[in-house]
Amino acid sequence: MSASSTAGLPAGLLLTYYGDDFTGSTDAMEVMAAAGIPTVLCLEPPTAELLKRFPEARCVGLAGSARGRSPEWMETELPKAFASLKQLGAPVLQYKICSTFDSSPAIGSIGKAIDLGVQTVGGRWVPMVVGAPRLKRYQLFGNLFAAIGGEGFRLDRHPTMSRHPVTPMAEADLRVHLREQSARPITLVDMVRLQAGMGAGHVAAHAADNNKEAPVVLIDVLDDATLLAAGQLVWEGKGSGVFTASSSGLQYALTAYWRQRGWISPQAGLPPAAPASVIAVVSGSCSPVTAAQIEWAARNGFTTERVDLWKILHTETAQAEIERVVELACSSIRQGISPVVYTAMGPDDSAVIGFDTLARDAGRTRADAARLVGTTLAEVMKRLLDRTGLRRVVVAGGDSSGEVVSMLGIAALAVEAAMAPGAPLCRAYSRLPQRDSMEIILKGGQIGDDSFFGKALAGGAFNG
Structure with missing residues (x-):
């Protein structure tokens, strides 16, 4: 990628992320790479020696297994993982979650991960972008929907996620679901506020100050327009650094905004895979x-x-x-x-x-x-x-x-x-x-x- 094509973006790394499982980690990597952002996914904490193999990287991920782990495991392991990513200096540090919000208070607690991430990274708010239309995931008025076989389902009625063997989804309203996992304040920039350009004002009204905890701010994503608006809200509101718990919807949102601003090429993409003789x-x-x-x-x-x-x-x-x-x-x-x-x-x-x-x-x-x-x-x-x-x-x-x-x-x-x-x-x-x-x-x-x-x-x- 030429320097001129990213002239509006800061030098160095743009984003680091910890993936709560391995398939989700490659999903996030794919979005960035397809947008022309050189990305590497580390399977062990990134070291200077390892990153020397990827001198052009603008995004670094760390694949993990938190989705299937207890809060006690998270308390031991996640601060170390977050600290290893924070020291790389990117303005956005993401706890990458599944776009079907797989979690419970006992297993894969997203709320626990958020609390630990804020302790490590700080920041005035915790943006959450979960919807990803390209993956047929949609968030509307705080409720998460997923399509399968051409039919959309609220997640608590989804034929798979409502019956997940480890973390069945019994509540599609992510605010309600998340409140079982964290006592942190939770608010929503719904599509009405987003489309009216009122998202930044809502964040400012709820963001942490001397007397507040950093709130979780869920952001509705239904289509390409709300996806782009979500990306703008996160990027322009990142301040000196922000921690976010989001699906790859965040990567789709940020790259949509960067593309709209002309900071990355609209022509980027990935080549098709070559055939193999046997797999x-x-x-x-x-x-x-x-x-x-x-x-x-x-x-x-x-x-x-x-x-x-x-x-x-x-x-x-x-x-x-x-x-x-x-x-x-x-x-x-x-x-x-x-x-x-x-x-x-x-x-x-x-x-x-x-x-x-x-x-x-x-x-x-x-x-x-x-x-x-x-x-x-x-x-x-x-x-x-x-x-x-x-x-x-x-x-x-x-x-x-x-x-x-x-x-x-x-x-x-x-x-x-x-x-x-x-x-x-x-x-x-x-x-x-x-x-x-x-x-x-x-x-x-x-x-x-x-x-x-x-x-x-x-x-x-x-x-x-």
Whole structure:
């Protein structure tokens, strides 16, 4: 990017973010990279040595796992993560959340993360941009909606999120939902105020002074116009530095505003992905979207193999089950056939409905059992790569993605090419020669159309 194309922007880093899961972290990276903002996603706290590999970076992310963690874990880990990002000096530091607001007081508490972030970063307000129309997420009068299969749902009536196995959404009004997680003041710039140009005045009236705590300010986003207005409100209100808890809607909003001001090129974009001869997929997602993708793969030349959860939750049978699945997948790869290894087929799968019973019978807590599913898929992928030298892989599911990438010894990711919105093809950077420059796609459960895995194999860019 030329210096003249960013003349209206400050020098150095523009934004840093901590992603509360790995798929969301690559989603945020994709938006910035597609806008022509060089971005790197670190999988360990960014050091000067690591960042030397990315001298052009204007945005730095740190992928994390807070979405599946307790408030006690957050109190120990998040201040260190936020401090490592703050020292990089960007004017905006984001706690990147899922656009479906996955959280509860006990698991993935966004409210707890906000309280910890404000303690580290400071600032007079905490803007929250959650809506992201490109991802079919919309916030209207404080309520969050998501579309699936061409139909929109309030989030507490969404067929997946209302029944999420860890953080089911029982309330679509984000103010009500968030008040269960933090005592911090919460207010809203709704679309009426936003469209009337009254957002900055509302923020000023509620922002912290000597007698107030920094309030959370939710900002409605329904369409491109409100998205741009939200970006203007955040950027012009950042002051000497601001902490925000937002989805990738923030990245879409900021880049829309920068583009409108002529500070970044309107011509930026990502190249389409090249084809691969064979890929491997592991999936820990319980989403009906991913289930449809696995079914499509089975009908279209992939091999599909289910992991027996009972066996992997019992120590005496776990290794044999992992080895069974790995050998079947390796056999497929040697024949030039792409394997899909999965643990569930949608929210109505018996493995999902009966997961609590499976965990209890194995003498494990639900949280421990869920993490074991992720580490099992990570071990499957590691053995596959070690035995086949495969160079392109896909991981479906946010928690699974974190476990897989952590086990593979990858230090950082950068966007390589476009795939589906929210799931780019990434290139890995690793100190391990066999992992360096491999290609990986981290796909959230709700992302992509039915043929996603086929397109991950064949290449190209698409809008599913």
